Amino acid sequence: MVDLEGQTASIRPQIDEAIARVLDSSRYIGGEEVMSFENELSTELDGAFVTSCANGTDALQIALMALGVETDDEIIVPAFTFISPVEVIALLGAKPVLVDVYPDTFNIDCEAVESAITDRTKAVIAVHLFGQCADMGKLCSIAKKHDIKLIEDTAQAISSIYCDEKNMSGKAGTIGDIGTTSFFPSKNLGCFGDGGAIITTSETLAQSCQTICNHGSEIRYSHSEVGVNSRLDSIQAAILRVKLKNLKDYNQARRQAAARYDSLLESIPGITVPHRNKRSSHVFHQYTIQIDPSITDNKSIKEELQLADIPSAIYYPAPIHEQKAYNLLDYKEGDFPVSEKLSKTVLSLPMHTELSAEQQEYIADRLKEAIKKWI
Ligand SMILES: *Cc1c(COP(=O)(O)O)cnc(C)c1O
Numbered sequence: 001m002v003d004l005e006g007q008t009a010s011i012r013p014q015i016d017e018a019i020a021r022v023l024d025s026s027r028y029i030g031g032e033e034v035m036s037f038e039n040e041l042s043t044e045l046d047g048a049f050v051t052s053c054a055n056g057t058d059a060l061q062i063a064l065m066a067l068g069v070e071t072d073d074e075i076i077v078p079a080f081t082f083i084s085p086v087e088v089i090a091l092l093g094a095k096p097v098l099v100d101v102y103p104d105t106f107n108i109d110c111e112a113v114e115s116a117i118t119d120r121t122k123a124v125i126a127v128h129l130f131g132q133c134a135d136m137g138k139l140c141s142i143a144k145k146h147d148i149k150l151i152e153d154t155a156q157a158i159s160s161i162y163c164d165e166k167n168m169s170g171k172a173g174t175i176g177d178i179g180t181t182s183f184f185p186s187k188n189l190g191c192f193g194d195g196g197a198i199i200t201t202s203e204t205l206a207q208s209c210q211t212i213c214n215h216g217s218e219i220r221y222s223h224s225e226v227g228v229n230s231r232l233d234s235i236q237a238a239i240l241r242v243k244l245k246n247l248k249d250y251n252q253a254r255r256q257a258a259a260r261y262d263s264l265l266e267s268i269p270g271i272t273v274p275h276r277n278k279r280s281s282h283v284f285h286q287y288t289i290q291i292d293p294s295i296t297d298n299k300s301i302k303e304e305l306q307l308a309d310i311p312s313a314i315y316y317p318a319p320i321h322e323q324k325a326y327n328l329l330d331y332k333e334g335d336f337p338v339s340e341k342l343s344k345t346v347l348s349l350p351m352h353t354e355l356s357a358e359q360q361e362y363i364a365d366r367l368k369e370a371i372k373k374w375i
Contacts, residue, residue, distance in 0.1 A: 001311045002186045006354035007250075011242055018238035028234050037237040040244055041197065044159065048174040049206030051198045052232035053213050056155040056182020059196040061088040062230060063178045064123070066198070066208040067149050069094050073122035078108040079319040079331075080339035081127045085153050086320050094122070096329060098321055100336040104275035106288070106346075107134040109338070114142050123149035128157035128172050130288050130315075130348075131188070131254075133280035136175045137164040143176070150176030154199070156285035158189050159251055164279045173199040178209075183232075183240060188254070188285055189247050191236040253353040254284040260357060261287055261349065264364035270295040270371050286315060287351040290342075296374040298347045304370035310363055313348045 008015065022033060038050045053059050069075065071093035077085050079098040089096040099112035106129045113124055124143065126134040136152075143150040154160070154173035158181050163169035173179025181187075183195030198209045211218050216227025232240075243250075262273050270292040276282055291298050302312045319339035321331035333340070349363060 001313055001348070001350050002352040003354040004185055004190075007352070010354075011246065014242045015239060018242050019235060022235045022238050025234075029231060031234055033234045033237040033241065034232055037232070037241050037244070038197075040241060044244060044247065045171050045174050045199055048171075048179075048199050048201050049203060051206055051209040051213060052237065053196045053198060053209075053230040054232065055194040055230075056153075056180060056184065056187075056196040057084040057088060058228065058230040059180035059182065059198045060085055060125070060151070060153060061091060062209050062212050062228065063151055063180050063198050064088055064092055064094070065212050065228075066205050067123060067151070067178065069122055072120065074118060074120040075122060076113055076116050076124040077320075078125075078127055078129075078339070079321055079336040080106060080316060080342055081129065081153075081320065082155075082316065083320070083323070084155075085125045085127055086326065089125075090326075095120075096320070096326070097121070098329065098331060098336060100338045101129075101342070103338045103342070105132065105134075105277045106130060106342060107132070107277070108139070110135050110138040110142060113139065114146075117142075117146050117148065121146065121148050123151055123177075125151045125153055126176065127153040128160060128280075130274070130286040131157050131160060131283040132277050133157060133160050133162040133172050133175075135164075135277075135279065136162045136170075137166060137168045137279070140168070140175065149178070152176045152179040154179050155182035155184075155187060155196075157283055158187070159247055160283045161281045162279060174201055177202065178205055183236065188250060188283055189240065189243055191239050191243070193233065193236055195232045195236045195240065196230075197232070250353045251283045253355075254351060255282065257351060257355045257360065258282070258284045258287050260360050261364070264360060265289065265367065268364075268368050268371060269375065271367070284351055286348040288315065288346050288348045290345040291347055291371075293341070293345050295371065297344050300374070301347055301367070301370050304373065305363075305366060308366040310366055311350055314343070314346060315348050316343060316346075318343050
């Protein structure tokens with residue numbers, strides 16, 4: 001699905017140099033590398049404040065804590081997503097309120113968000129799925145109208161740009177009240193372990209995130225609030241500084257690979273190529289096609305591709321309300337029809353910065369043959 005080996009080989013001398021710099025400094029926690037990385041990512045994100053932390057799930061938890069989320073607050077979140085945003089709501093004792101997603105972009109359905117708002121609603125988490133932004137213009141106006149907070153989970157969409165008809169624009173994570181991201185190795189900006197960050201244009205919120213990350217402490221051994229221990233290692237920061245310099249090229253390589261897939265796959269019956277939201281650029285964390293359910297399901301095609309040694313993945317094979325851990329939310333089958341349908345139709349193909357035209361042609365040919373078996 002990804003080719004981390006190939007990507008690392010292309011920047012190996014700079015990576016070796018970065019790691020050696022950290023070893024020579026013996027500064028493994030905090031220090032110059034972490035500070036410089038935060039500043040450099042801030043520049044990439046048009047000056048928003050960046051607070052690094054241990055991973056993208058922590059980033060979400062810290063963001064909710066900074067916004068003052070408390071027990072029994074309701075937080076609206078999509079039913080079709082990676083588990084992290086739902087998990088952290090539950091961990092803080094708040095209540096995840098699920099809503100469905102749009103069938104074309106897979107992003108949170110804004111009308112459903114507005115219908116789900118009650119007087120207990122504290123915030124909504126928009127997950128910018130697979131690399132393009134949710135409809136931030138609509139979400140911002142809903143959030144403003146109902147006085148609720150807007151969180152952007154941009155773990156899959158770092159550097160994606162939102163821009164709508166009303167000229168509301170900005171990079172993913174900098175538009176709502178607070179954004180979060182992950183540097184998990186396979187993300188568009190990935191390190192060699194775990195890492196994450198919280199992004200915000202509010203200096204007050206940024207300060208609060210920093211305090212929470214550091215055991216709720218601004219002055220050593222003085223704890224003004226309940227915090228956590230969540231840090232980006234200096235070695236990971238040094239590695240990320242190298243990778244950040246290449247992020248534009250990485251995203252461009254992904255876009256180019258996506259365009260090649262489009263032209264190879266568009267004519268195959270039963271396959272829908274990824275829809276592009278005209279209000280967002282796409283950084284293709286995933287290239288996710290849909291298999292026409294009247295032909296077959298995603299699992300069958302995945303198995304067929306596997307026989308030809310082609311990896312593919314179903315993100316996500318079950319919506320949140322079908323997960324055992326969240327049975328207590330008391331949803332039932334049929335509550336989120338789009339999410340339920342997507343879990344049976346979506347299929348993500350190999351997508352990374354090193355994908356060659358030959359590889360993609362091979363994948364497209366095998367995919368065509370796989371589909372033919374059911375037609
Ligand atoms: C990867 C991911 C996360 C979690 O990131 P970790 O660093 O693995 O904790 C959260 N949300 C989304 C949408 C993700 O894709």
